[in-house]
Amino acid sequence: MRDKEHAVEDDGERRAPLAMDAAEFRALGHRLVDQVAALLESIPQRPVTRDESPSAVREALGLDGPLPEAGAAPGPFLERTAQLLFDHSLFNAHPRFFGYITAPPAPIGVLGDLLAAAVNANVGAWTLSPAATEIEAQTVRWIAALIGYPTDCGGLLVSGGNMANLVCFAAARAAKAGWNVRERGVGTGPAMRVYASLETHTWIQKAADLAGLGTASIRWIPTDARLRMDAAALWRRMDEDAAAGDVPCMVVGTAGSVSTGAIDPLREIAALCRERGVWFHVDGAYGGFAAAAPEAPDDLRALTVADSVAVDPHKWLYAPLEAGCALVRDPEALRAAFAYHPPYYHWNERATNYVDYGPQNSRGFRALKVWLALRHAGAAAYRRMIGDDIRLAQTMAAAVEAHPDLELATQELSITTFRFVPRALRAKIGDASVEAHLDALNRELLDRLQRGGELFVSNAVVGGRYLLRACIVNFHTTRADVEAVPEIVARTGRAIDAEMRPSV
């Protein structure tokens, strides 16, 4: 008799504990899909998030037990896990979720992830993923087409905006070093410099660090009153560095800054880069897809002339996390930064092998959920949804401006920033002690709003002032949702002010 734990039974069949027959998979899958469908329908009626402590969440989920030695029947724990996730998660699909830049998942994308996991294509090499590689290639072309970038560019799907920017950074480094930087590293040549506005997202520090340039290589260029890069200051800084014998390698223009949605003067920066032979990269992780909207400002459309662009389908294409996309005008620049040909791989070199275009080796089929969503909605509907998000943000800004207890700070793309200012303090704005009180008040207000569950906003600091920040990349949000924001904020702010005011 064979041991029951042995992999091969007496009849020669292998019945692995993780294997599941079709009937069981179907039953579990149907039950799970029913639960997910009910969740998606119920999100608007749920709080955005619950005010729970980390230990309460751990306790509710029963996460202090040991690694189970023996397995268990999946039905009960799968159903229970779904329920627990539904009861202890923050829902960025909530129509009143306005935090950071996080979109709801397109339902077709949710199904796409299931399908992708079932096929489990390894999209590192064409041979391992014939259909998936071709779908990813078309997804890259469609993304480029949507924002007006050349569709014969190189590109690939990555985990998000940080990675998309990092991939482009590596391409720029290899292209502009003037020596074989992959072989010799950055220490052997003149210092390489990268230029970015003070409003640039923190990916730039990670990239400069990981690429070996170091964060001191970043030249932080000041911004104008609208938080856009000051092109004249950029020019001057590049001149200084060139005179010192440094290599101005790359300028980063931001197409929609993380704090306020500011768009750098991309056309002007592009012209300067062309003149100096410097790589022009656009971080369009947030705002890049807004270039598709008919009302997009000309500066945003200018991303089409960049050497590389990072966009983020898990933001304004509403793809489920994770999905970023790096686009590089010259596909060979990506290969020059990433391709190696080890002896243990035998790929079809006439086909696209994504392992040659980015840092990952084994790669999942992230493109599928994006491709399905583009097919489901179509480009025209995407343009409309993005335009609607922008218009709703403008509506919110108008409602904030009209509210006697709120002060509007900025409105760009779909980001609105503002703060609570008690009526009695309006006349004293700018006074140092009042500003300190307003900062503390709005900090506490943010915390209270985030824990309250009625809506979710995040924060920005502009001109030294602590602001609330609402960003709409959410096709569930309606006019009623944005019009409800000012009074919810003001009501909560008044309560906090009453508690804090004696200290002013």
Ligand SMILES: Cc1ncc(COP(=O)(O)O)c(C=O)c1O
């Ligand atoms: C302008 C900008 N760049 C990069 C990122 C990073 O994107 P991700 O969080 O997808 O890595 C963000 C995120 O909000 C962003 O707004």
